[in-house]
Amino acid sequence: MSQYSFSYNYESLYDAFNAVNRKGKMQKRYLSLEYLSTAQDYRDMRKELNIILRKKKAERTDAETSKVDELRQLMEKNAQQQKALLQEHLKKVSSIILSSNFRFKLTPDTSDDPQKPLYTIGSTAEEFFAMQVLCRNVKKLFKISMSSRHEILSQLKMLLREDKNRYYIIRTDVRHCFESIPHDKLFEYLEGNNLLDVKSKSLLRGLVRKEFESKNLRPLVPTLHTGIPRGCAISSLLSEFYLSKIDEEVRRTLSGIVFMARYVDDIIIVVHPDLDDEHWLSLNDYVKFLIDTYAKHGLTIHTPTDGTGKCYIYDSLGNKKLKFDLLGYTIESLKGDKDKQGFFSLSKSKMQKIRDRINKTFQNFDNLLNIVSYDVAAHYLFDALHVLTCNINLYNAKRGVKVGIFYSNQLLDNVKDLEGLDKYLQYKCKQISLIGKVGIDPAKQLQLEATLKKQLKQVSFVKGFAIPHKRYKVKKSKLQMIKRSWV
Numbered sequence: 001m002s003q004y005s006f007s008y009n010y011e012s013l014y015d016a017f018n019a020v021n022r023k024g025k026m027q028k029r030y031l032s033l034e035y036l037s038t039a040q041d042y043r044d045m046r047k048e049l050n051i052i053l054r055k056k057k058a059e060r061t062d063a064e065t066s067k068v069d070e071l072r073q074l075m076e077k078n079a080q081q082q083k084a085l086l087q088e089h090l091k092k093v094s095s096i097i098l099s100s101n102f103r104f105k106l107t108p109d110t111s112d113d114p115q116k117p118l119y120t121i122g123s124t125a126e127e128f129f130a131m132q133v134l135c136r137n138v139k140k141l142f143k144i145s146m147s148s149r150h151e152i153l154s155q156l157k158m159l160l161r162e163d164k165n166r167y168y169i170i171r172t173d174v175r176h177c178f179e180s181i182p183h184d185k186l187f188e189y190l191e192g193n194n195l196l197d198v199k200s201k202s203l204l205r206g207l208v209r210k211e212f213e214s215k216n217l218r219p220l221v222p223t224l225h226t227g228i229p230r231g232c233a234i235s236s237l238l239s240e241f242y243l244s245k246i247d248e249e250v251r252r253t254l255s256g257i258v259f260m261a262r263y264v265d266d267i268i269i270v271v272h273p274d275l276d277d278e279h280w281l282s283l284n285d286y287v288k289f290l291i292d293t294y295a296k297h298g299l300t301i302h303t304p305t306d307g308t309g310k311c312y313i314y315d316s317l318g319n320k321k322l323k324f325d326l327l328g329y330t331i332e333s334l335k336g337d338k339d340k341q342g343f344f345s346l347s348k349s350k351m352q353k354i355r356d357r358i359n360k361t362f363q364n365f366d367n368l369l370n371i372v373s374y375d376v377a378a379h380y381l382f383d384a385l386h387v388l389t390c391n392i393n394l395y396n397a398k399r400g401v402k403v404g405i406f407y408s409n410q411l412l413d414n415v416k417d418l419e420g421l422d423k424y425l426q427y428k429c430k431q432i433s434l435i436g437k438v439g440i441d442p443a444k445q446l447q448l449e450a451t452l453k454k455q456l457k458q459v460s461f462v463k464g465f466a467i468p469h470k471r472y473k474v475k476k477s478k479l480q481m482i483k484r485s486w487v
Helices: 010-022 033-053 062-097 125-141 149-162 183-190 198-215 233-253 283-296 348-368 374-389 416-430 442-456 461-466 476-485
Strands: 106-109 118-121 168-173 257-263 266-271 312-315 323-326 329-333 341-346 391-393 402-404
Touching: 010 062, 010 125, 033 062, 062 125, 106 198, 118 125, 125 198, 125 233, 149 257, 149 266, 149 329, 149 341, 168 283, 168 323, 183 198, 183 233, 198 233, 233 257, 233 283, 266 283, 283 312, 312 323, 341 348, 348 374, 348 416, 348 476, 374 442, 374 461, 374 476, 416 442, 416 461
Parallel strands: none
Antiparallel strands: 106 118, 168 266, 168 312, 257 266, 323 329, 329 341, 391 402
């Protein structure tokens, strides 16, 4: 019997609840009404207690002093009630999950790319908690860890700037990765040991081989019995697990690799060819090996000749200038400057993404002026632009995690990219017009417009990047609203 035979019991579901709740991502729809009502009572009592505790003891009335003790006793009792109600709820959920007829239900979801449809599981508490536990089991048992974008790029940058040997570079990615993973090979790996418990295996087979197989829209890959549902939490882990098996084979078989990394399905390999070996491999030989290896596992990688431009190959011996895109950067060498081998600029797609968000921010601001007050619209504008140009702390994330223009682009060498974004931002600022906007006094429109444009001159990508320790504060609800406005 495996150590995870009881992985869907109350204790496991409770652990999953705590993990999600600590991040502030526990949705009310997955909990019982009785528990939610009791939890709200606790919050109300906490709020009342805090109001009293903010006063100095000498300033409290006798009634307030007595109320403190009363509230603390009630809150302690309430906490026990919450625990009992949560236990009752999770035990019911566990019994449903462990029943023989339980399975995940998939629903096609909206997607930015119609060629890559997204899927969501059902909105029941059973499906939510089962998915949480399933992900935890797969990740822990198979020791799956997602690669760090920053770490990959940092190591590559250091290598390119210090390596004086002859080297090859191969940058490619897997074509339609999620849609192409063959079910037979995936489950051969998953079920090739006794690590994963029977229930988890059953849930995976039901989700991938039955539910997804019956609802797969297949716009890209018509082959039956292939693919995993893009958008489901477990799919990223399954993809990582499957591709890691290929990574191991490539590293084990292919000689001369000094650096190999993969971020999701983006692959970068640096090779030192063994020129002393009479059977030394050319750059094309390495490419062919990769094509064949991935094909053996049912996958196709982009090649230099497939016309997509998604594969880049480079031999340092040639006269060809180093220049390729990887994970949001354009990586190149500057002619005549050996210290600028591996010079990092923002990629064209990354620059366009930022400009698109600038455009949508000003468009939304203009639309808001017709339906809400000027103050509300202006607050949105400043918040959205500061989120773009500055740095913020992530809400409900691990301590110390930061995001923003600097933290997302720490390896950037080409500051001119930021200067270009600043020019574009100020161009959009100059186009602002408050004339004729509903809710603004016509007599104040020109003055407000001039003041607004003056204030917006202080918003800058260059400044935000140069001063990463100065972070902009924005409420969680506002941050979520801003992100939605960019979609």
